[in-house]
Amino acid sequence: MSATTKKLDARGLFCPEPVFRTKIEVERMQVGETLTVLADDPNAEEDVSRWVKRNGHELISLEKKDNSLEFLIKKVK
Amino acid sequence: MAKVVLDADTLDRVGNTPLIKLESLSNSKVQYFAKLESHNPFGSVKDRAAYWMIKDAEEKGKLKKNHTIIIEPTSGNTGIALTGIASLLGYEVEIVIPEKASEETKKIITKLGAKLYETSDDLCPKVGAGTDQSIALATSIASSRPDKYYSPNQYSNEANFMGHYNGTGPEIWKQTDGRVTHFFTGVGTGGTITGISTYLKEQNPKIKTIGVQPQQNHLIQGLRNFEESAKPDLFLRRENTVDDWITINNETAFSAVKELFAKEKLLVSPSSATVYAAMKKYPISEGIVVGIFADDGRKFKSLYSQQNVFSPEEFDANLKQAKHLSKIVYLD
Secondary structure (H helix, E strand, O other): OOOOOOEEEEEOOOOOHHHHHHHHHHHOOOOOOOEEEEEEEHHHHHHHHHHHHOOOOOOEEEEEEEEEEEEEOOOOO | OOOOOHHHHHHHHHOOOOOOOOOOOOOOOOEEEEHHHHHHHOOOOOHHHHHHHHHHHHHOOOOOOOEEEEEEOOOOOHHHHHHHHHHHHOOOEEEEEOOOOOHHHHHHHHOOOEEEEEEOOOOOOOOOEEEEHHHHHHHHHOOOOOOEOOOOOOOOHHHHHHHHHHHHHHHHHHOOOOOOOOOEEEOOOOOHHHHHHHHHHOOOOOOEEEEEEEEOOOOOOOOOOOOOOOOHHHHHHHHOOEEEEEEEEEHHHHHHHHHHHHHOOOEOOOHHHHHHHHHHHHHOEEEEEEEEEOOHHHHOOHHHHOOOOOHHHHHHHHHHHHHOOOHHHHOO
């Protein structure tokens, strides 16, 4: 993982707050930087993935561990 | 931006707004009056709902001073009113607002000390657009931290109704010496129309209540058209207190803004102009007619310029000549 990866822990938050916080973080990042988002509301899977794609960023990976989701997002533009 | 300093007596100025006669519309058989809700301390009818909702939550033990954060989704006057009144009572406020809401409104809310969250329509497409995004985010923030947050939810909060049932309704009854025959207002949450109408009909069941709605896809902040927007729970509880409906289009509403200034020297908001246009259009042969003017025109300089109602220069000139302008806390 690159040294510039930021981390957002959205566990315990209900949708759409995880996607809202993701949006704010991504807006603050430079192009090329990556962000790890942790969430445990199952609705975050669809909300965050869709927002990332619709806004032209890259969802590098999505891992499911126990009840938790871990997104790795790259800011593309 | 400097925060506004608020006096403790500001809260005593919520309600008891003036009722003024619209001379140009009145004739020997029908007298028309406007209830100027801009005379509330934060400039709109929403001061009543905000005050009653917070007081009610305090009485029910839902709020702790210097601990509870009040969060509410809103696109306008409720954000201003809640922020002002809750700050006075010792609570922090967070307002969730659609990013396309007017810049004037956002600035006032920030100036009064609230934290603003701006939502966009791409956030969560399954919940809908505009305020629906803000409602979803406010709900999610509050529900994951119930010990910290309280959301009054003006769309279902009974205290919003009670503010009008106990305040605005009796005021109108008294100000018309019990002679009011027709009552007009716009509908957003339904608190104003159902609260006032329920009280007035208890005094005189013959009083007629007319709901005013804007056209679909309208530009009238604060009002809802129920063919395109859902009816709020608060409204549905007493929907039967409304006798009739009238729909006013954008063009008629904006031309009424101009007309009210030309004939009455009133600088009104788009929603107040919509109510005026409805009062003028609705056939009434005899009686005493009261309309609610929810706020005045001072937040709408940029909108009036965009819609070719008043150029910025005309707006400033009109502002100097306007009658019945109130003292608004954040404009000091």
